[in-house]
Amino acid sequence: MTRQKSILRTKNTREKILDAALRSFNEHGIEATTIEMIREDSGASVGSVYHHFGNKENIGATLYLEAVRDYQQGLQGLLAAAENAEAGVKAITRSYIDWVGANPEQARFILYSRRYLARSGLMAEAERETQRFLAAIANWFKPLMASGKIKRLPKECYSSLLLGSAHDYARLWLSGRSKKPIGKFRDIFAEAAWSALKPD
Amino acid sequence: MTRQKSILRTKNTREKILDAALRSFNEHGIEATTIEMIREDSGASVGSVYHHFGNKENIGATLYLEAVRDYQQGLQGLLAAAENAEAGVKAITRSYIDWVGANPEQARFILYSRRYLARSGLMAEAERETQRFLAAIANWFKPLMASGKIKRLPKECYSSLLLGSAHDYARLWLSGRSKKPIGKFRDIFAEAAWSALKPD
DNA sequence: CATTATTCTAGAATATTATTCTAGTCAAGC
DNA sequence: GCTTGACTAGAATAATATTCTAGAATAATG
Numbered sequence: 001m002t003r004q005k006s007i008l009r010t011k012n013t014r015e016k017i018l019d020a021a022l023r024s025f026n027e028h029g030i031e032a033t034t035i036e037m038i039r040e041d042s043g044a045s046v047g048s049v050y051h052h053f054g055n056k057e058n059i060g061a062t063l064y065l066e067a068v069r070d071y072q073q074g075l076q077g078l079l080a081a082a083e084n085a086e087a088g089v090k091a092i093t094r095s096y097i098d099w100v101g102a103n104p105e106q107a108r109f110i111l112y113s114r115r116y117l118a119r120s121g122l123m124a125e126a127e128r129e130t131q132r133f134l135a136a137i138a139n140w141f142k143p144l145m146a147s148g149k150i151k152r153l154p155k156e157c158y159s160s161l162l163l164g165s166a167h168d169y170a171r172l173w174l175s176g177r178s179k180k181p182i183g184k185f186r187d188i189f190a191e192a193a194w195s196a197l198k199p200d
Numbered sequence: 201m202t203r204q205k206s207i208l209r210t211k212n213t214r215e216k217i218l219d220a221a222l223r224s225f226n227e228h229g230i231e232a233t234t235i236e237m238i239r240e241d242s243g244a245s246v247g248s249v250y251h252h253f254g255n256k257e258n259i260g261a262t263l264y265l266e267a268v269r270d271y272q273q274g275l276q277g278l279l280a281a282a283e284n285a286e287a288g289v290k291a292i293t294r295s296y297i298d299w300v301g302a303n304p305e306q307a308r309f310i311l312y313s314r315r316y317l318a319r320s321g322l323m324a325e326a327e328r329e330t331q332r333f334l335a336a337i338a339n340w341f342k343p344l345m346a347s348g349k350i351k352r353l354p355k356e357c358y359s360s361l362l363l364g365s366a367h368d369y370a371r372l373w374l375s376g377r378s379k380k381p382i383g384k385f386r387d388i389f390a391e392a393a394w395s396a397l398k399p400d
Numbered sequence: 401c402a403t404t405a406t407t408c409t410a411g412a413a414t415a416t417t418a419t420t421c422t423a424g425t426c427a428a429g430c
Numbered sequence: 431g432c433t434t435g436a437c438t439a440g441a442a443t444a445a446t447a448t449t450c451t452a453g454a455a456t457a458a459t460g
Contacts, residue, residue: 013437029316031231034417045439050419052437112315116229156378157369157385161392164368169360178356185357192361192396213408234446245410250448252408 014052016042018066021059026108030060030116060113061122067106068126071099072133079140085149088140089197090190093166097190100170101183108174111167134159151199161196165189214252216242218266221259226308230260230316260313261322267306268326271299272333279340285349288340289397290390293366297390300370301383308374311367334359351399361396365389 020041024033035056039046053059075095082088100107117123141158144150153161166189172178220241224233235256239246253259275295282288300307317323341358344350353361366389372378 029318031316032318035419036417046419046441047421047439048437054419056418115312116231116316118229118232153388154380154385156372156380157388160365160369160372160389164366165360165364165396167368168364169357172356172360180354180356185354188353188357189360195395196365196392235448236446246412246448247410247450248408254448256447 013042013044013048017044017049017052017059018063022063022105022109025060025063025113026105030056030113057117057120058122060109060117061120061126063106063109064114064117065122065126065129067103067110068130070103070106071096071110072129074099075133079137085144086194086198088144089150089162089194092137092162093190093193094186096163096166097170097182097186100166100174101181104174107170111171111174148199150197158197162193165192213242213244213248217244217249217252217259218263222263222305222309225260225263225313226305230256230313257317257320258322260309260317261320261326263306263309264314264317265322265326265329267303267310268330270303270306271296271310272329274299275333279337282340285344286394286398288344289350289362289394292337292362293390293393294386296363296366297370297382297386300366300374301381304374307370311371311374348399350397358397362393365392 017038020038021033024037024041028037033056035046035049038044038059039049042049049059053062075092078091078095079088082091138155138158141150145152166182169178169185169189170182173180173182217238220238221233224237224241228237233256235246235249238244238259239249242249249259253262275292278291278295279288282291338355338358341350345352366382369378369385369389370382373380373382
């Protein structure tokens with residue numbers, strides 16, 4: 001019980017710092033966010049912040065890693081369940097849109113702050129996980145490409161044709177330049193992905 | 201003549217600062233770039249840097265504004281020349297790809313650093329110019345949408361369906377995660393845009 | 401030309417902010 | 431109830447952005 005308490009104390013501080021950082025990073029950008037702002041908003045001390053994360057960039061990298069994991073987990077199994085190429089392509093697109101719609105703050109952070117986050121150990125880890133994830137998707141696609149169920153194209157192009165439009169609209173929406181919630185256009189982007197990838 | 205000389209001095213210092221900043225911003229990111237690095241790389245003094253730009257963010261905003269203007273200028277006239285919907289859609293896509301291929305450093309900066317640049321006066325200016333530009337494109341599309349030469353969709357979706365895939369691949373390429381020059385896929389992305397926008 | 405105003409450059413001084421350091425507090429297990 | 435390790439606090443330091451002051455170069459004026 002006492003142990004539980006300790007973990008809670010830790011967890012709470014750590015989570016509060018992450019929450020405060022995400023809010024502030026998204027509102028002001030990472031650079032404009034000072035440790036002092038995070039400290040004040042989270043109620044933690046400078047010492048705590050540095051104890052948990054080491055430096056400002058690691059706070060960002062942690063947010064990035066946790067968000068990416070959450071999204072990738074949501075997609076697991078969807079492909080296994082897909083009956084055919086069209087269903088799979090549309091499932092990937094819809095899953096992406098649904099995740100963005102449900103987690104706009106995390107999505108905003110991932111889309112707009114990746115460039116800032118240099119190659120810390122945490123980012124390398126995120127990179128590795130993403131590679132594994134993309135490889136799994138590529139694997140699912142491979143037989144469909146071979147059998148002509150999906151248009152044959154240079155392999156570099158698939159991910160952009162699949163998610164590029166949804167990606168782009170997500171940026172538009174998350175930046176506030178478009179007001180219409182991304183969920184409204186779920187099927188439009190799924191159709192567009194399929195029309196770019198279906199065989200002629 | 202003396203006047204000419206003076207402008208050159210100014211221009212050179214100013215341009216050298218911008219060149220050094222673009223290099224360093226793209227290599228290390230804006231935050232990790234110090235004024236000292238820009239000063240050393242450009243050969244200017246701290247005083248000069250601040251005389252010309254006022255603060256670090258304004259250097260970024262200037263790079264952003266100049267790059268966006270350059271791209272937008274390139275697209276002017278292309279639409280006026282387009283014979284029909286398909287030609288127009290493909291011309292826009294190709295023009296974007298060509299510009300990115302020809303100006304990778306500028307493109308990288310625009311795509312990866314927009315979020316960092318807050319609403320300084322310069323960014324507001326860039327925003328206004330972009331609005332005018334998008335309005336001109338929307339205007340070109342309007343009669344085609346009305347007459348059914350282009351698929352009828354919610355207006356928020358068009359830009360993402362038109363350039364989203366190319367956009368996405370540009371990021372991939374510019375970040376170094378894909379090695380194949382974007383120009384190779386010029387027609388693939390033009391086709392994809394058209395297949396998303398052509399009437400059923 | 402000489403004079404004056406303006407723009408530009410230089411680098412030292414200052415202010416802001418990230419990070420480190422030291423001294424503790426707190427809970428867990430013995 | 432002692433010891434250990436994880437955690438917190440906030441002061442001290444270091445790194446960096448920005449401002450300031452002086453002066454050099456250039457342009458404008460009579």
